[in-house]
Amino acid sequence: MTRPEVFLVRQPMASPFIHGAHRRQTSDSVLLRWARGPYTGIGECAPRRYVTGETCESVLGELRSIDFDTLARALASEDPIDRGRTLYEQGLSSLPEGGVGNNTRCLVEMAALDSLARQAQLPLSAYLQGVIGPDAPAHRALPAAVNITQVLDLSQPVQAFLEQRKPRHSLKLKLASDPHANRQRLEAIRTLEPTLALYVDPNMSWSPEQLHSSAAQFRELDVALFEEPLPQGSLEEYRRARLTHNVAIMLDESVTSPSTLERAWQCEALDAVNLRIAKCGGLLATAKMIEQCFRWGLPVYLGVQVAEVGPLIAAHRALLSVYDGFLGVEAGQHDRFFDVTMMEPMPVIDRQQNAIHLPVPTQLGLGCALTPHVLPFHCATDDASPLNNPLHMERAR
Incomplete structure (x- = not known):
């Protein structure tokens, strides 16, 4: 060795x-x-x-x-x-x-x-x-391609993003603390793309009061899920938001292991969960959590970490070749962020169709090298x- x-x-x-x-x-x-x-x-x-x-x-x-x-x-x-x-x-x-x-x-x-x-x-x-x-779902016929959920961050104006990226089916929108600016961005999206499934993600920057008021204001804009709007671990507040204010919650940073997933489920703190391989402790822990969610009937959103550069991207594709039925799937933006690649061959994103194609794997292991x-x-x-x-x-x- x-x-x-x-x-x-x-x-x-x-x-x-x-x-x-x-x-x-x-x-x-x-x-x-x-x-x-x-x-x-x-x-x-x-x-x-x-x-x-x-x-x-x-x-x-x-x-x-x-x-x-x-x-x-x-x-x-x-x-x-x-x-x-x-x-x-x-x-x-x-x-x-x-x-x-x-x-x-x-x-x-x-x-x-x-x-x-x-x-x-x-x-x-x-x-x-x-x-x-x-328990492996090898008997299921997996799709030949998976639609991706694009992410609109705060660096990009809404209209230019929609014209250039042309998201299909669903969109995740990053939000900040300014309620007026948040509503303006959502209204612009709904004007241009009235049928997109919308997930909003304030990245733990809101208070419970802001969550409740924003949820009420955004109801007419048909926001499907609020992703981890409160500080990490606010399970009781999420439970209250769901059961008292009818706010649909997708957890992310609060769920980093099978045990924290179990705790959130028992607390009735979530309607969906965003799983990412690195934060969950690797492929095997992520697979266990996917299996558990499928048994519960809890929707899973398969996310990525911003600016992954190689093996994590290939590992994400491996999971997509094992499981299907995700609420949403991110693809990352390595093709837009970086001019040189740390790994070859690099998994391809079909930007014309906003999809990840899943050919039958033929290369051994991850199928890539640094x-x-x-x-x-x-x-x-x-x-x-x-x-x-x-x-x-x-x-x-």
Whole structure:
């Protein structure tokens, strides 16, 4: 086994992405390339302090504490499908006693699953179906393409966005704290696109009073869901908004694990949930949460982290090749944000049809490899030297 290679990728974006809590101008991802003998796996995480309390620097610090030699021996100790089932049921072994954050777990697990799928001579989607077992929806005929839900952030005017992007079926609109500006944007959308399903996302920037008043004002504008408008963890307030004020709530930042999903469900705090691979702790935890939601009949919105640069995009496609029936699916904007790619081949987005095509996977594992463009972002994590000071690319508004 070779030591894992780690890359801290902070790549400037062609245009900023702005929402009610933050302004993003670069990617902020950690990539991992890990060779176990002839099988090389890659992974990515995109930590956000305001979501899970993690940063790229905290992930790099936790990577130093992982015994990759012991983990490699554990992964080699069973048939790759059986080992994947053990990971699904028990999680990663050889982690520090105090555990690691969701993004670190996502990063290491993704590289492990990629290498195990290659060892099993399977595309990752087929490997996941074998790992999940009898509950895997392999018998379902999945669609050849999935419509995507586009996201209109605060950096773009409504009319120009609708003319250029031509969203179909649904649209997520980022909102800020100004009620008048919010209503103007919604009215402009409804004038130009009266039939779009509208989801609004204030990114935890509202108070309960603003949620109740905005919900009343927006009712005539037919807003389908309010995504995580209140500070993270406001489950009782969400329950009150749903049951007393008839506000439909989609949770995001408050749900980062199967246990927090269960807690929100028991509290009657949500009508739908936005699941993203990195914040949920990886592919396997996300799959467990999708399975649980489907059993409950709870709609799932499959989101992405802004400015993902590679393996997370491919992992997202693998989930779309295993599950269908999502309330909405985001595709990200890597094709618009970045001039050079950190991974090849990069999954394609059909911008003419606003869709992700899902051809039958033929390449093993994630089906991708990191490109030489990652090399300038290489990080040494095998010593205790101080990490570089973070570049503060995620600024509080």
